Amino acid sequence: MSVALAFHVLAVVIWVGGMFFAYMALRPAAAAVLEPSQRLTLWSNVFARFFPWVWASIIAILASGYWMLFVYFGGMANxxxxxxxxxxxxxxxxLIFFYVYFSPYQHLREYVLGMRWQEAGKALARIRTLIAxxxxxxxxxxxxxxxxxxxx
Ligand code: HEM
Structure with missing residues (x-):
């Protein structure tokens, strides 16, 4: 139980803490000092590095959470x-993360690579709302x- 709970809470800290930093600190700082093309390229790179950690966190949260629930507590009823x-x-x-990953994030990457800044800006705005x-x-x-x- 102690090992599962430790993994559970560490994964939660990485995911929720990462979103807090991105939304509350990096977002306003990037908006204040970068041109749209640089800002959109930065976010595409930031997500490419952060999202694998979110996938790992989700796997750890589910595995540890359901282990505690079914093995330690003995089922949903308890x-x-x-x-x-x-x-x-x-x-x-x-579910919200899966949507962000497979829809607006894929568009953001594609538009940034194609230097289509206006469309990339729209994809980033969708991601920003969903991360909020x-x-x-x-x-x-x-x-x-x-x-x-x-x-x-
Ligand atoms: C999605 C499936 C999830 C399952 C099945 C699950 C299950 C559990 C279980 C069984 C515990 C132990 C409760 C206890 O010791 O009384 C726990 C603890 C905890 N969970 Fe989850 N959890 C899930 C998702 C999450 C998420 C998404 C978060 C945060 C965003 C979260 C945050 C926590 C925290 C902070 C604790 C520690 C509570 C404490 O002992 O102080 N869990 N979880």
Missing amino acids: VPVFVHIMNGLGLVMM VNLSIGLLTVTIAAAGKYFL
Whole structure:
């Protein structure tokens, strides 16, 4: 249980912390100092390095989460309400990430390579909105997961 929980929380820190840094620090800084072509190229490169970590985090969260749920707790029926909420919100976050990865991110890469900055800007705007949603759900999920056992 301790090993699974450690992997679970480390993966969550990498994913949610990475989104927080990208959204709250890198996004406004890049917008303030870079031309659109440089900014869009930067984001395409940033995502190329960050998204493999998100895939690894998702695999670690699912493997450790369901191991704890089924092996340690003995099934869905035995876990407290906050774990059900975490499970549901976690799956929503993952679906949003899959959409970002397979749709607007692929377009962003393609448009940046083709130097089609206007279209690339639109793809980045979609990614930005979805990351804002996922960051909000992620922070809420961490709060519920960590504090939930005291009030749910
Ligand atoms: C998607 C499937 C997920 C499953 C099945 C799952 C399952 C679990 C389980 C069984 C625990 C142990 C609860 C306990 O010790 O009482 C746990 C802990 C935790 N989970 Fe998840 N989880 C999932 C996703 C997530 C996500 C997406 C986040 C955050 C964004 C998250 C954050 C946490 C945190 C912070 C803890 C530690 C709580 C603590 O002991 O203080 N989990 N999870």
